[in-house]
Amino acid sequence: MNNAPARISYAMKVVFILCSFLCISFNSHAQFHDNHWLLGYAGGEISEPDDSFGISILSFYEGDLTIENNQSIDLEFDGAGNSFSDFAGNLLLFSNGLEIRNRDDVQLINGDFNGSFGDPESIITQSFVFLPHSEDLLDISFVRMLYTEDLPRLGGDVEHFRINPYFEDNGVLYDGTRLSVLDSLATGELTACRHANGRDWWLLFSKANQQMIYTVLISPTEFEVRDSIEMDFPMYNGLGQSLFSPDGNRYIRVNLIGGINADDYLDVFDFDRCTGMVSNQRQINIGANASAGGAAISPSSRYLYVSHYNHIYQYDLLAADISETKDTVATYDGYIEWNFFHSRYIQAQLATDGII
Numbered sequence: 001m002n003n004a005p006a007r008i009s010y011a012m013k014v015v016f017i018l019c020s021f022l023c024i025s026f027n028s029h030a031q032f033h034d035n036h037w038l039l040g041y042a043g044g045e046i047s048e049p050d051d052s053f054g055i056s057i058l059s060f061y062e063g064d065l066t067i068e069n070n071q072s073i074d075l076e077f078d079g080a081g082n083s084f085s086d087f088a089g090n091l092l093l094f095s096n097g098l099e100i101r102n103r104d105d106v107q108l109i110n111g112d113f114n115g116s117f118g119d120p121e122s123i124i125t126q127s128f129v130f131l132p133h134s135e136d137l138l139d140i141s142f143v144r145m146l147y148t149e150d151l152p153r154l155g156g157d158v159e160h161f162r163i164n165p166y167f168e169d170n171g172v173l174y175d176g177t178r179l180s181v182l183d184s185l186a187t188g189e190l191t192a193c194r195h196a197n198g199r200d201w202w203l204l205f206s207k208a209n210q211q212m213i214y215t216v217l218i219s220p221t222e223f224e225v226r227d228s229i230e231m232d233f234p235m236y237n238g239l240g241q242s243l244f245s246p247d248g249n250r251y252i253r254v255n256l257i258g259g260i261n262a263d264d265y266l267d268v269f270d271f272d273r274c275t276g277m278v279s280n281q282r283q284i285n286i287g288a289n290a291s292a293g294g295a296a297i298s299p300s301s302r303y304l305y306v307s308h309y310n311h312i313y314q315y316d317l318l319a320a321d322i323s324e325t326k327d328t329v330a331t332y333d334g335y336i337e338w339n340f341f342h343s344r345y346i347q348a349q350l351a352t353d354g355i356i
Helices: 010-019
Strands: 036-040 055-061 064-070 082-085 091-095 099-102 107-112 128-132 140-147 155-164 177-179 191-194 201-206 210-218 223-235 239-244 250-256 263-271 278-288 294-297 303-307 311-316 327-331
Touching: 036 082, 036 091, 082 128, 091 128, 128 191, 128 201, 140 201, 155 201, 177 223, 191 239, 223 263, 223 278, 239 294, 250 294, 278 311
Parallel strands: none
Antiparallel strands: 036 055, 055 064, 082 091, 091 099, 099 107, 128 140, 140 155, 155 177, 191 201, 201 210, 210 223, 239 250, 250 263, 263 278, 294 303, 303 311, 311 327
């Protein structure tokens, strides 16, 4: 699949259908760390053992997708489910942004944010990331965005914690460092790319509805804004998704403004993994009136797939004019589950088997 578009298959349809009402958040690290996806609105005491609701765990082993209906995990993931797997692909940590638990569904020491981050409205897509620094996984960064109290909820400070998942069996979250940029940030869309040195990370986020992107370096000793870069066009705050291409050379943002006849935008940037610099912004109008959407990129890093509620569009990232390569590859067929859940296209993710 080096130069071919990613396959749009039954597995892709399953993921897009689930994401139509169980949005998930993502980060950009090595794919074995993304081996398990947790989706759903909580199991535990509020979900009967034979209930169709609860938590769905999508797992990828040797290219095969399995889906587990889990009724014991009592977290609500909604739009913020995120997990981290070890080098063998075994589940190690998971979170919904309100707390962090280990593979045994036990909360980490100090892993409860309910005191400062605990209202359900703070379960927001792409609000946190897990980022490993060492091969033994004894040092994992956990970065999360805090939000304003008023509506519309915008990003505020960004906090950084260190995790040792093997400390005293349960794992531990160490005291964090807060980064204040004194700006209202675009909601969510936290995503990271491995530094060219193979150890550190670049974390990117933008100022809400402005032309500013912040690049943050995360290393074993640093958590600091390295640059604030003024771009050619503003990055609008709205439902959407941000991601890096698998080769780390492109940074993508999908921003859906919402509302009647409101235009939705795709931003494509070049990215330098050595310096953390973004450049060459190309802003593309992808349509209007989408309530939500997202994006994923093929394993070859060439083809971008943008989900736009009722449609999925493909773009060629290597073309001189990316906007001219737009091709509709899927359209919502009207399917409704239980006369309520519409299986439209929202957020997307490239799985470890190379399928979106």
